[in-house]
Amino acid sequence: MDKKTLLFALLRFAVFGTGDAEALRSALTVPRLQGLYALAKRHDLAHLLAHAVHELGFVGEDPIFAALERELLLAIYRVEQLRFTLDEIALTLAEAKIPYMPLKGSVLRAAYPEPWMRTSCDVDVLVREEQLSAAIEALQAKGYTVDDHEIYHDVSMHSPTGMHLELHFHLGLLMPVIDAVLAPVWDYAVCDEGYRYRMTDEFFYFHQIAHAARHFKIGGCGIRPFLDIYLLSHEKGVREGATLHDLLARSELVSFYENAVALSEAWFGEGTHTEITQAMERFLLDGGVYGTEKNRISVDQAKTGGRFAYAMQRIFMPLRLLKKKYPVLNKYPILYPFCQIHRFFRILFTRRAGAAVTELKQNATIKEETGRERLELFHTLGIE
Helix, strand or coil: CCHHHHHHHHHHHHHHCCCCHHHHHHHCCHHHHHHHHHHHHHCCCHHHHHHHHHHHCCCCCCHHHHHHHHHHHHHHHHHHHHHHHHHHHHHHHHHCCCCEEECCHHHHHHHCCCHHHCCCCCEEEECCHHHHHHHHHHHHCCCCEEEEEECCCEEEEECCCCCEEEEECCCCCCCHHHHHHHCCHHHHEEEEECCEEEECHHHHHHHHHHHHHHHHHCCCCCCHHHHHHHHHHHHHCCCCCHHHHHHHHHCCCHHHHHHHHHHHHHHHCCCCCCHHHHHHHHHHHCCCCCCCHHHHHHHHHHHHCCHHHHHHHHHCCCHHHHHHHCHHHHCCHHHHHHHHHHHHHHHHCCCHHHHHHHHHHHHHHCCHHHHHHHHHHHHHHCCC
């Protein structure tokens, strides 16, 4: 049994208790466990590996066993912190009479056998955009601080204990067709109690698919979203819903969805791989929980026509892209050379210089056929 096959067998054993325990234990050795730990860690699944190893009774004196135990305890601790923080946020927003909607991990945990099995690094909560300022003020009154930057779909905040909150005011993913379908999220909201709302099951499932597609497109999303997809589709039985298929069709995500489900079945159910799911697997395992810059570069390289063309575009940004950084160019395109020079200085005299050099070095090492293969995969999945 190779490392990849063994990892998925152990994940299935950890979450579902399925598999031949004796065969799994026999397949484990300390060196193999060290390799499995490194792979699981990249995908934020080391705690599930630790649980499987513990349940199999595979123990020893090697430091790897202490590392796995820490991962398990840390996962339980993190989830308790997140749960406490969400309760605190919920109480604060309810006191301010602001409707709110928990997102992502806070909701997904209910689909897992144990809440600690679904870790996350922050709390995600949605409020209506017109009530964003009031929500921020209410949280600041409780000691929450606002980070220096605002992302396109959320405001980053931190609790007095240091827990990270992403206060969303819409679900935009910078994918226009999908964003148009996600925009009326409150039309699919159901009141749970007081000011707490949740998405309908089908819309929530659709949002997870869309979110996975977004991260897949920009470098990979790791293994975990496909475990989420598997659990949601089996627990709630939303696969055949008319609303889901309408949402997928309007967002042009049918192909990605079908192949994502097929991959989740191959990894965690009784499904078998296809050529497409095998290509998806290679791409995803090459990254981690947030994908890799190298994955993203490989695809962008293919889109621009190869290593040299990609490097030239990154060094001398085309007018159409530079306009996004310098809106004045929409009215005065003649200023292009000056904006380009200004951009050079901003890169050279900030921390971004090192990142820019690293990016160009990575571009030089990526095989062009790798990018072409991945671009073809994106075309097949409908997420170019």
